[in-house]
Structure formats: C-alpha cells, structure tokens
Amino acid sequence: MALVAVTELLEKAERGKYAIGAFNANNMEIVQAIVKAAELENAPVIMQASQGAIKYAGLEYITGIVRIAAENVDVPVALHLDHGTDFEQIVKCIRSGFTSVMYDGSQLPLEENIAMTNKVLEIARPIGVSVEAELGKIGGTEDDVHVDEKDALYTNPEEARHFVEKTGVESIAIAIGTAHGQYKGEPQLDFDRLVAIKKLVNIPIVLHGSSGVPDEAITKAISLGVCKINIDTNIREAFVGRMRQEMEKNPNEIDPRKLLGPAREATTEIIREKIRLFGSSGMA
Numbered sequence: 001m002a003l004v005a006v007t008e009l010l011e012k013a014e015r016g017k018y019a020i021g022a023f024n025a026n027n028m029e030i031v032q033a034i035v036k037a038a039e040l041e042n043a044p045v046i047m048q049a050s051q052g053a054i055k056y057a058g059l060e061y062i063t064g065i066v067r068i069a070a071e072n073v074d075v076p077v078a079l080h081l082d083h084g085t086d087f088e089q090i091v092k093c094i095r096s097g098f099t100s101v102m103y104d105g106s107q108l109p110l111e112e113n114i115a116m117t118n119k120v121l122e123i124a125r126p127i128g129v130s131v132e133a134e135l136g137k138i139g140g141t142e143d144d145v146h147v148d149e150k151d152a153l154y155t156n157p158e159e160a161r162h163f164v165e166k167t168g169v170e171s172i173a174i175a176i177g178t179a180h181g182q183y184k185g186e187p188q189l190d191f192d193r194l195v196a197i198k199k200l201v202n203i204p205i206v207l208h209g210s211s212g213v214p215d216e217a218i219t220k221a222i223s224l225g226v227c228k229i230n231i232d233t234n235i236r237e238a239f240v241g242r243m244r245q246e247m248e249k250n251p252n253e254i255d256p257r258k259l260l261g262p263a264r265e266a267t268t269e270i271i272r273e274k275i276r277l278f279g280s281s282g283m284a
Contacts, residue, residue, distance in 0.1 A: 003067060004076045006100035006130035006228070007170045009044050010204040013227040018279030019218075022046035022080060022206075023271055024232035026053045028065055029264040030239060035069040035077060037271035041281040044075060046100070048082040048230065051089060063096045075284040080132070082230070090120055100130035102173070110135075110159055117167045132206060132228075135163050136175030154193055161200035171204040171228060178209035189217050191224060198225035206230070211237075215277055222279060231274055235267055242266035 006020075013020050025031045025047045038045040047069075049062045057065075063079065070077035080100040081093045090101050103120040105113035117133045124131050136155030155174040164172060174197055177189040187209075198205060204227045210218065211233035218229065242263040246253070253259060275281050 001070065001074060001076065003070050003097065003099045004044075004078050005128055006046055006078045006080055006132070009046065009076060009078060010130075010171055010227050012044075012283070013280065014204050014225075016279075016283065017223070018283060019207075019222045019227045019229045020044055020046055020280055021271065021274050021278050022048050022082070022228055022230045023235060023274075024048045024050060024053065024082060024230070025062070025066065026056065029260050030235060030267055031065050031069050033235075033239075033264045033267035034271055035073050035075075037268045037275060038075045038077065038284070039073045040268075041272055041275045042075060042284045043275045043280045043282065044077070044284050045275070046078045046080050046228065048080045048232075049093075049098075050082045050232075051084065051086070054089070054093075059092060059096050063098065067097060078130075080130075083134075087116070087119065091123065094124060094127070094129050098129065100132065102132040102134065104134045104173075106134040106136060106175075110163065114163060114166045117163075117169055121167060121169065130170050132171045132173060133163070133167065133169045134173040134208075135160050154190060155197060157193065157196040157200050160197045164201045164203055169203065171206050172201065173206040173208050176207075178207060178213060187213050187217070189213070189221060191220060194221060194224050194226070204228060211235075218277055229274075229278055231271075234270055234274070238266045238270040239263045 009020050023034045034047055047066050066079045078100055079098045081098050083104045084090045084102050085104050103117050105116045121131050136153050176193050177187055205225050206228040207226045208230045210229045211231050243259050246259045246262050
C-alpha cells in the first residue's frame with residue numbers, strides 16, 4: 001500500500017495502548033527486513049532515515065526503496081525523518097515523499113525550539129505530513145547529533161506542556177533516561193517524570209534510544225503512554241553481527257549476497273521480537 005502518515009498510526013496505537021516500532025533503515029537489506037517483519041507480524045511500522053543515512057545512501061534512493069517496499073506489502077508503512085536539525089533538509093525530505101519528519105531543536109533554547117518547530121509545522125501540516133519534536137536532550141550519538149552524558153537533560157514536564165500548547169505538534173520525544181547507541185550499564189528510566197508529562201500533554205509520547213532498554217521497562221513505558229519507540233542500535237548489532245559470523249565461517253566468500261542475505265534474516269528476527277514486545281503484532 002502507499003506510504004501513510006505517522007499521526008494516524010500513533011493515534012490508533014494510543015487508543016489501543018500499544019506502541020509502533022520506528023526502525024532505522026540504512027540500506028536495501030534493512031528496508032527489506034523491516035517490511036518482512038511487519039508483514040509476518042501483521043503490524044504497522046515506521047521506517048526512519050537519519051541525516052546520516054540520507055548522506056550515505058542518497059535521499060532519492062532512500063525514498064525510492066522505502067516506497068517500493070511499502071507498495072509491495074499490505075501493512076501500513078510510514079517514512080519518517082529521524083533527528084532532522086536542518087530546515088532545508090526537512091523541506092527536501094517532504095518534497096521527496098517522506099510522510100513524517102522530526103525537527104530536533106532540543107539543543108536550542110526553549111522559545112527558539114518552539115519557533116523552529118512552528119516553522120516546520122507551517123509547511124508540513126497543510127500537506128498531511130506528520131511532525132515530531134523533541135524536548136530535553138537524549139544522551140549519546142545519533143549520526144550527526146551528539147549529546148555528552150553530562151549535558152543530557154531530562155524533559156521538564158511544565159516545559160513540555162508549554163511547548164505543546166505553543167506548537168500543537170503531533171508527537172513529542174522526551175528524555176527520561178534513555179540514550180542513543182550502546183549502553184555502558186542498564187538504563188534507569190524516570191517513570192514518574194513520564195507520568196507527569198503525560199498528564200500535561202495530550203499527544204503521543206516518543207521514546208528514543210530504546211535499544212538495550214530492558215523489556216520490562218519498555219512494557220511499563222508503553223503502559224504509561226509511550227506509543228512510538230525508536231530502535232536503531234539493535235538492528236545494527238544484529239545485521240553486522242550476523243555478517244561477521246558468516247565471514248568467519250567462510251573467509252574466502254566474495255559474493256556479498258551470501259553475507260548480506262543472512263544478515264537480513266537476522267535483522268528480520270530482531271525486528272519481529274520488538275514488534276511483539278511493543279504490542280503492535282496483529283494491529284495492521
């Protein structure tokens with residue numbers, strides 16, 4: 001089917017008290033793995049392209065591959081820009097066919113973040129493109145976006161209320177203790193903060209940096225109002241890990257398909273596990 005907007009997926013997830021998996025796509029095999037997992041689980045999915053992925057693969061390639069993948073399955077698939085920090089890049093993604101964009105102004109002062117988010121909303125909303133914003137700094141590195149652990153700030157609930165009132169944004173990513181990349185220890189999520197934010201904002205909550213967060217913490221976060229969960233690092237681990245295994249077993253192999261094919265299969269399985277964890281299996 002044609003690509004869908006994220007807003008309608010999240011509204012349904014919020015009503016059903018489950019979460020939609022937002023999976024980062026960096027190449028054709030990962031795109032194929034995401035839609036295969038979604039198809040096998042009969043689940044809606046969000047495919048995300050970061051600024052780094054666009055730089056690597058090219059905007060036209062990313063959009064084209066995802067569009068073809070979506071058209072060949074009967075489950076809802078959205079294409080989302082993850083951590084867009086450049087307004088011109090966001091415009092290009094919308095023109096290219098992205099059905100959702102994230103403006104990440106978390107590094108800016110609050111009022112400047114509000115102003116820039118509204119600027120994005122002005123061009124996206126009239127044509128049905130969903131907009132996600134971020135408030136609070138999520139630690140770690142996401143391609144071109146890096147936040148030192150010492151600078152990672154949890155989202156202030158009152159600021160979240162003010163932000164949503166002044167923008168009317170469709171969804172908001174909050175910082176409650178997750179981080180991008182691989183964790184050095186077990187993350188401790190601030191569930192009290194999540195509850196306080198959810199009481200003050202009546203829009204879907206997004207959890208970034210969710211790879212490595214214990215399953216029970218993910219389940220609790222969903223029960224408290226999170227309905228979009230981003231996964232990237234777990235995908236990279238599964239994909240590259242399986243490739244390494246294949247290369248160790250067959251060090252003289254020169255056919256990339258025999259390395260990338262098993263990596264795609266391993267990626268499909270980890271995504272299926274996440275879909276079931278999020279409660280979105282069977283929700284297409």
